[in-house]
Amino acid sequence: AQKVTQAQTEISVVEKEDVTLDCVYETRDTTYYLFWYKQPPSGELVFLIRRNSFDEQNEISGRYSWNFQKSTSSFNFTITASQVVDSAVYFCALSASDSNYQLIWGAGTKLIIKP
Amino acid sequence: DAGVTQSPTHLIKTRGQQVTLRCSPKSGHDTVSWYQQALGQGPQFIFQYYEEEERQRGNFPDRFSGHQFPNYSSELNVNALLLGDSALYLCASSDTSGRLTDTQYFGPGTRLTVL
Numbered sequence: 157a158q159k160v161t162q163a164q165t166e167i168s169v170v171e172k173e174d175v176t177l178d179c180v181y182e183t184r185d186t187t188y189y190l191f192w193y194k195q196p197p198s199g200e201l202v203f204l205i206r207r208n209s210f211d212e213q214n215e216i217s218g219r220y221s222w223n224f225q226k227s228t229s230s231f232n233f234t235i236t237a238s239q240v241v242d243s244a245v246y247f248c249a250l251s252a253s254d255s256n257y258q259l260i261w262g263a264g265t266k267l268i269i270k271p
Numbered sequence: 272d273a274g275v276t277q278s279p280t281h282l283i284k285t286r287g288q289q290v291t292l293r294c295s296p297k298s299g300h301d302t303v304s305w306y307q308q309a310l311g312q313g314p315q316f317i318f319q320y321y322e323e324e325e326r327q328r329g330n331f332p333d334r335f336s337g338h339q340f341p342n343y344s345s346e347l348n349v350n351a352l353l354l355g356d357s358a359l360y361l362c363a364s365s366d367t368s369g370r371l372t373d374t375q376y377f378g379p380g381t382r383l384t385v386l
Binding site: 189198199200203206257261263264 | 327329359363375376377380382
């Protein structure tokens with residue numbers, strides 16, 4: 157069975173601190189896709205990144221970076237120098253053939269950035 | 272380039288009524304997926320439409336039905352509303368052209384309240 161675990165229900169940090177959101181996934185497939193989405197209070201899910209299972213390169217996009225480690229089945233997300241606008245719920249999701257490529261979602265991590 | 276749009280933004284219905292939600296996909300996208308998101312939870316997959324047919328379905332009762340039009344826009348219909356149907360309904364579009372693995376982009380959602 158496929159599963160995505162985001163163990164951190166809520167994280168609160170002060171602005172400018174670095175913060176890492178954890179994501180651990182389970183799948184028996186060798187080819188799969190991992191995603192991070194941001195959901196601000198407005199409700200819209202904003203796509204942040206997609207990573208294929210055969211590409212373990214870490215990625216950096218401005219203040220955002222992602223660490224993909226197949227050995228530990230983790231796909232963690234780090235925000236450097238956090239800002240108040242980063243406050244949102246962040247979801248990690250998995251897509252694989254086991255679920256006919258339906259997105260399997262984690263429970264989300266609520267990130268609160270205090271000024 | 273317009274993103275995914277949904278209407279209405281908010282809706283209030285009473286138990287037993289029927290509701291129709293609408294979604295226009297991102298320009299160039301041919302596939303529409305619908306999700307239900309209860310408060311404090313991750314999205315739950317309802318179904319996906321491609322080429323005007325339901326291609327995949329999640330674990331939702333037949334009260335939930337949909338339609339896709341030739342211009343790729345889509346409707347979600349829910350009959351015999353229950354209090355438990357109160358949720359944020361999200362539409363996502365993707366350019367799959369037959370592939371199931373493409374990234375989904377989400378609309379702002381419709382907040383449905385059933386009284």
